[in-house]
Amino acid sequence: MSAPRHLFDKVWDAHAVGTLANGQTQLLIGTHLIHEVTSPQAFGMLDDLGLRVRMPHRTFATVDHIVPTDRREEPFDDPMADAMIKALRANCERHGITYFDLASGLQGIVHMVGPEQGITQPGTTIACGDSHTSTHGAFGAVAFGIGTSQVRDVLASQTIAMSKPKVRRIEVDGALGPGVYAKDVILHIIRLLGVNGGIGYAYEYAGEVFDRMSMEERMTVCNMSIEGGARCGYVNPDDTTFAYLEGRPFAPQGAEWDAAVARWRAVASDPGCAYDDVVRIDAADIAPTVTWGINPGQAIAIDERVPHPDEVPPGERASVEEALAHMQLRGGAPLQGTPVHVAFLGSCTNARLSDFREVAAVLRGRRVAAGVRAIAVPGSTLVKEACEREGIDRVLIDAGFEWRAAGCSMCLAMNPDKLRGDELCASSSNRNFKGRQGSVAGRTVLMSPVMVAAAAVTGTVADARAVFAAGRA
């Protein structure tokens, strides 16, 4: 009998090629995802070294970061966007890499496309030149972001050099209250453990709350692991995982499917295995959570007040003062009622079908407040089409939202979707860093999609539970 092991160890050990001279592990990357921003330099390095792509069938590409979400005909208005997308297409063709381009009808944010196509599978290692690769951990994959030199390493060798992290199990038991979503769960976790609390750790999310979550909700949580400093976060695979994957284009089929499910069940953490750390959270303590500052850990429950610099530990005072100044907030004041100029529904955190269904359910028959620019950007072309089949696009458009095509859009504002001046954006995305949404003085308040809807219709940061109470009867 071998000692019980957690999923992380099982996956790590299965993918360890060997130990490098400096003591790091040479880890096989089973599945590699690439996009237009962090891959061209890696292909350039490969060319400079005269190397080929070692296992082209293990790399998959799409375009998301810079792609326009309004006018999509090439050439794009931005000549550099055009050049970057042409470079990706050329690199994929030259090296025989599967590329989900705009014409495929399958394009989207890379962290949406992998799951939708069934490429993201339990027990695998997944890397991508994007920090939100942690999203794929929702399937029980060990998935993490890498830099461009490591993209080169994966292309050339299908491996990277990596040090094994510790594993922290985060258990959330009990029941979430009404109006509390997966986004609130992860914002609450980051608030508790800090934006650097996860450095050196992989997070295993476990407990009744995650057991009950849909795959889309689990993806929202795992997506923001990196905002808590954890390069990777995962949920053990279960029947919910398998039901999501069954029948998807790249998922195993027939007899292979049954064998895969047996393998996936076995990769889940064994009962009684040891963790480097365990954190327990009561679901009842989690409220609709919003950020008030300039990193995702600077968050409060919607009905709390913004911290006052005099009330925080001395080491945090400077950060709190900097954040209050940037956000134009007063310490000790409520955040509710703060005017909102832009409402953004999108990003790899919250732009899935279930997010838009929730929003449509509360927005039906309501209008975006005067003066609020409201943008809805589905995370993938498949999500866009599904929303349109269900009439969700009409509900959003009738409410006053712009309905766009798939991409990262205003999450990081590499395409034309940007904040202007010191606009305040109620955003379903993942980062509220200074300047993140394209304007140096721009302000971001992170929240769940339904809270974004509440902000859009009231023109202020608002508690969706109160705003939409009448409609919930």
Place this chain on the structure above:
Amino acid sequence: MALERILRVRGRGVVVAGDDIDTDRIVPARFLRAITFDGLGEVLFEDVRRGEDGRSLGHPLDDPERRGATVMLSGRNFGCGSSREHAPQAIRRAGFEAVIAGSFAEIFFQNATTLGLVCVALDDDALRAATAAVTGDASAELEVDVAAATVTVAGRTYPGHLPATARDALTRGRYDPLAELLANGDAIDATAARLPYVAGGRR
């Protein structure tokens, strides 16, 4: 890919104050609209250094007395956020050889080390003292001893943190791992053959 052994970094310092300096701050996303890393040194911390009209905002990086500094000092969780290697590329291309901070975000640390940019973490008190010494004297020389993971400035030596794997990689000139990764081709293929999950998937 024989690389230079990096045993120590000596040079003058510049302080970029604050905790949680994210990679969007180091290189704003609009400068990622490129297919090379060329020119990133010039846009390092662009949005906190220059106003929209291009006017200098008086950032320490633009202090004439700090010109030629090779060591950057900052706070905790330096390099958090996006995985963009553009961030350490910009720091390196702007002439920096080491960053001293309270701690480093993991992806940034790995990206930086692969480029031979030395990242040493100091505990709060040591970081405060080293930062004060550099802030007070633009001519102060710092020395980072990579093998010992120490920082020396103004006659005091502070013990720091640098994982053994990175110390080994830097001091032995094998911080870019690609050659070593490629040398294990048979083992790579054998491991991949046991894990056919993608190859078996395509319909």
